[in-house]
Amino acid sequence: MALLEARGVVSGYGDARILHGVDLDVGAEEIVTIIGPNGAGKSTLMKAIYGLIDCWEGRVTFAGEDVTGLRADEVTERGLCYVPQRENVFPTLTVRENLEMGAYIEETVSEERIADAFERFPILEERQHRRAGALSGGQQQMLALSSALMIDPELVLVDEPSAGLAPDLVDEVFDRLVTIREGTDTAILMVEQNARQALSASDRGYVLDMGENRFEGTDRELLESDEVANLYLGG
Ligand SMILES: Nc1ncnc2c1ncn2[C@@H]1O[C@H](COP(=O)(O)OP(=O)(O)O)[C@@H](O)[C@H]1O
Ligand SMILES: [Mg+2]
DSSP states (O other): OOSEEEEEEEEEETTEEEEEEEEEEEOTTOEEEEEOOTTSSHHHHHHHHHTSSOOSEEEEEETTEEOTTOOHHHHHHTTEEEEOSSSOSOTTSBHHHHHHHTTSSSSOOOHHHHHHHHHHOHHHHHTTTSBGGGSOHHHHHHHHHHHHHTTOOSEEEEEOTTTTOOHHHHHHHHHHHHHHHHHHOOEEEEEOSSHHHHHHTOSEEEEEETTEEEEEEEHHHHHHOHHHHHHHSOO
């Protein structure tokens, strides 16, 4: 049994059906990337898994328990965190205060965890008393990830971690995710537009298109598939 299993997930907004029965697995300590065109429903899938929007049909299980229909904070308490693409830090709070808020559940964040975050990203320690809103985009992304890791989750969902970053910083983001997985044994499910680079850092991937599964496989299988390359990786 995988750590996360989504089966036949149907969801959307109002009366707009966006996901038409999506299946997805993430194993313990795995890095999995979802790619696909803009508007495919990648972010919607993450929101449905995390309980920010309702699953209309289908089921999500996490660590062997049915979490379908739970609220996001309840899902977080079970060890599944989510880093949205935008507005993922509290801009008026300091870096340290953001870490202390952790994943926003009522659990005291230990100094030891904060020290881990500072060791992983020394720039955060250097800027710990500055407002998060004053950090660069890349630094805010580090802080958002670090905040999610404060509760030592089993799995973190990350929506487009490289979005808005200068091209030369993109590979660094994926290296960092790999380092986090090595250091914490946390599984990572990300959505990415920089598909080749993200897949190269992943164990497996999924292609989502128009709210449906199109392809899935190991990083190599997807990267070496002519069909995937032509349709989704820009040739
Ligand atoms: N809050 C929302 N309300 C209504 N429609 C939405 C909302 N968010 C996204 N959508 C629509 O759902 C579809 C899938 O969006 P999204 O999941 O963000 O795609 P992706 O992340 O793959 O680019 C798009 O057609 C988008 O316009
Ligand atoms: Mg998206």
